[in-house]
Amino acid sequence: xPVLTQSSSASASLGSSVKLTCTLSSGHSSYIIAWHQQQPGxxxxxLMKLEGSGSYNKGSGVPDRFSGSSSxxxxxxxxxxxxxxDEADYYCETWDSNTRVFGGGTKLTVL
Amino acid sequence: xxQLVESGGGLVKPGGSLRLSCAASGFTFSSYSMNWxxxxxxxxxxxxxxISSSSSxxxxxxxxxxxxxISRDNAxxxxxxxxxxxxxxxxxxxxxxxxxxxxxxxxxxxxxxxTVSS
Numbered sequence: 001x002p003v004l005t006q007s008s009s010a011s012a013s014l015g016s017s018v019k020l021t022c023t024l025s026s027g028h029s030s031y032i033i034a035w036h037q038q039q040p041g042x043x044x045x046x047l048m049k050l051e052g053s054g055s056y057n058k059g060s061g062v063p064d065r066f067s068g069s070s071s072x073x074x075x076x077x078x079x080x081x082x083x084x085x086d087e088a089d090y091y092c093e094t095w096d097s098n099t100r101v102f103g104g105g106t107k108l109t110v111l
Numbered sequence: 112x113x114q115l116v117e118s119g120g121g122l123v124k125p126g127g128s129l130r131l132s133c134a135a136s137g138f139t140f141s142s143y144s145m146n147w148x149x150x151x152x153x154x155x156x157x158x159x160x161x162i163s164s165s166s167s168x169x170x171x172x173x174x175x176x177x178x179x180x181i182s183r184d185n186a187x188x189x190x191x192x193x194x195x196x197x198x199x200x201x202x203x204x205x206x207x208x209x210x211x212x213x214x215x216x217x218x219x220x221x222x223x224x225x226t227v228s229s
Binding site: 104105 | 146148155156157158161168170172206210213214215216217218219220221222
């Protein structure tokens with residue numbers, strides 16, 4: 001089954017941009033993933049689905065500041081014009097016929 | 112508006128049982144696969160179980176296989192998780208989550224806390 005690897009933490013300044021990475025394991029580089037945001041003390045929220053081609057589809061109400069891209073086995077989430085409410089944990093997710101897998105999550109700090 | 116509302120969490124002793132429910136509204140429940148995902152205190156998300164729209168396909172994480180049972184009632188727009196032989200390591204917030212067949216999770220409930228402790 002696929003494995004997703006994320007950096008444990010990231011930080012960036014208010015108003016700047018940040019790019020978070022989710023890496024698919026060997027043999028699974030073509031997999032589609034999804035990105036989810038979890039603000040402190042809240043349930044996760046779906047952000048987008050991201051294909052290996054770099055094409056992405058965002059969930060309802062997700063700001064334009066959030067975008068996705070891909071390169072090989074890497075899937076990226078870019079957040080532009082960082083706001084304080086973007087400080088959260090970000091998880092990537094993928095799936096196959098009989099399982100779902102989450103990355104370990106990246107804790108984003110907005111400085 | 113899609114809504115997923117979990118209930119049934121609480122404090123239970125090791126070896127005990129608990130049944131979680133998830134009430135769905137705002138979409139055609141019978142057309143979607145549903146999932147349970149949990150999050151231990153201070154930890155990341157862990158997929159627990161999935162059930163297809165007609166209950167034909169059911170899958171479990173190895174960590175709960177043989178102890179947990181997922182089910183659904185499409186007439187009641189409800190998802191369930193029967194948890195038996197509970198262990199301390201099952202302590203977590205349990206989320207109900209919707210996913211179109213062979214697609215990503217696109218909606219989450221607010222979660223219900225299960226604490227396994229003597």
